[in-house]
Amino acid sequence: MSQQQPPARPTRRSPSPAHRPPRALAAAGALLVLPLVAACGGGDQGAGGGKAAPSVTAAPAAGVVAPAKVEVIAGLTGCKAKIRIDADELRQGLCHTKEADYVITTFPEEKFKETWLEEARVYGGKYLVGTRWVVSVKPALLESFRAKLGGTIIQLRGIGPEPGKR
Template sequence: MRRTRRRVLACALPAVAAAVMLLTSGCGSGAAGVGPHGAGHGPAATPADAANAMPSEQLTVDQLAAEVGCTPTSPIKGADFRQANCKASGTNLILLDFDTAEGQRAWVDLSKDYGGVYLVGNRWTLSGNDRDYMLALQTRLGGALEQGSNHGQ
């Protein structure tokens, strides 16, 4: 178990770095210095909220891209996940599918430190900055909405 967690985290770091670059590219563009993760985004969801969310089917990166209507970059394969990026409705998205629920939870928990909004489904995750857009996706795809840290922005 420990070795698997270490391997997942080691493989997740490049994905998190890519997520940080996408998620922070709009920082500072909000009104009065409020970044995209600032006030007005509501409370952060917890893993308990994820367990209570409406059920969602297991989707691949390609299926997620088709659902949101974007063309994904070539997926990057990690030890426990595949990741691609795309832009839909003016929102940069990170699309992920996972081999295990444990790997997914480790990735989401680590990534939330960098801000953003996460739609967490059955071994798939979408990440972006536009909470309203992510809420609209949630009604279509299911899953639980989780908010990353705002770091005082």
């Protein structure tokens, strides 16, 4: 009696670097840029356990919260954003004004924003966070941006020693 061999299953290969999905490359690029943005975050570190804790929750003077669109948020802050990343999980634009350079990141779903914030926690810093968007700007401008855009100012603790402490 002969034994039959089971049919061979096709194997799944991971794509070569040249064939990786653009969204994976964009996400990796966003994580590479994050330390540069966080460097503008200032040294006012909270004593929280690393979780994002709201420090300001009031609504903006206009009574609206900016939608999750880079170009709209940029317009509300007085700049025309240069899109750096346009991927499935996020869009990111760079704004340059006489007051500051800052990054606007928007997400198609809230879960992508939460993942981004969890990854950003490693770098620490303060961010203005809204529904499906994050603005990374120097801390001195956060309150004025919040008045224009709405959202919540959060402090991410980061890892390692706090600046100025050993």
